[in-house]
Amino acid sequence: MLNFPRILTGEGVLLNAMTWLLQRISAALLLVVLGIHIWALYVFNTSEVISFSEARARLSSAPYVLLYVLLLFFGLFHAFNGVYTVMVDMGLKTRKTTIGILIILGTALFGIGVYSIIQFIM
């Protein structure tokens, strides 16, 4: 069994307060990065069809790479935290295991996402 810090397990008031707070913060930040993404795709980009070459050109610049890494991170955190909350709502009993699985899965997806993004730079 993985050993997580005490605040990350079970009934802790801190875990509940922090997940609630971080869910709201990540939602607000998602709005910002998604807003920039939509602006870049539909306002800043004037061509009628979004092409692969344009996407590749965009992803070869550092600010856009940072933008999409942040979008990936906040999106994954928000989604997995939401899934965990729904599971607790439904009476989840095995919290330690579930948190462990979600962290591993989230980290793996984040890793795959970042790997895919940096392929455009390399």
Added chain:
Amino acid sequence: MSLQEINVKIFRYDPEADVEPRFDSFTVPVIKNMAILDVVMYVQNYVDKTLAFRCSCRIGMCGSCAMYINGRPRLACRTQVSSLGTPDITIMPLPNLPIIRDLATDMEPFFEKWKKIKPFYVGKSELKDPVAIRPDSGEREFIDQMLDCITCGCCYGACSMVATNEEYLGPAALNRAYTLIADKRDAIRVERLKAVGRSYGVWRCHDQFNCAEVCPKKLVPTKSIQQLKKRCVLQKFGVFK
């Protein structure tokens, strides 16, 4: 709308005798200003004496006659037949609570949770009575709005989070906790905050406002719960003491 008669379907179930619940139908003559409580009393007095339900004050003060009437929790004594706008009325017991018999529910789970938040004022020992909070202070104005709870259980019956998670404290208990935690004279605010800050406390509320929608006293427990969440976070950062 003027009605001569109404068709009433009443939920019937005796857990000790019946295999499964059923609905019995009754035709009830309508009188002026008839409330749903009058309807069930009519059925019990003149048609079926075995019908079980709970009531007491008949003026919306005691909170004992809460029932699930035409799809939503309401106080039977404060719900006029004419206000439902239909001659077809279905009466069921309050959801999310065990059934004792027919329309009478067992309020024990509700009050067990109520007890968990220590629903009584504990004054700070260093304070000398009487300690007043000015009626026009923002703090008092907010607390006052939320003090009218009559523990009828309508919010508890309407809450979909209580329905999915039976350990969730529920809107009424959390609203009561807020009225005490917001009171600066209370000596056990932090202890109370810890009780509501646990997993099955405030964090299970997802702001659906079902509680506010059905509260016969027009309280908004969701608002109190949001205030409690804020205080839980502030307490973690050492801001709330």
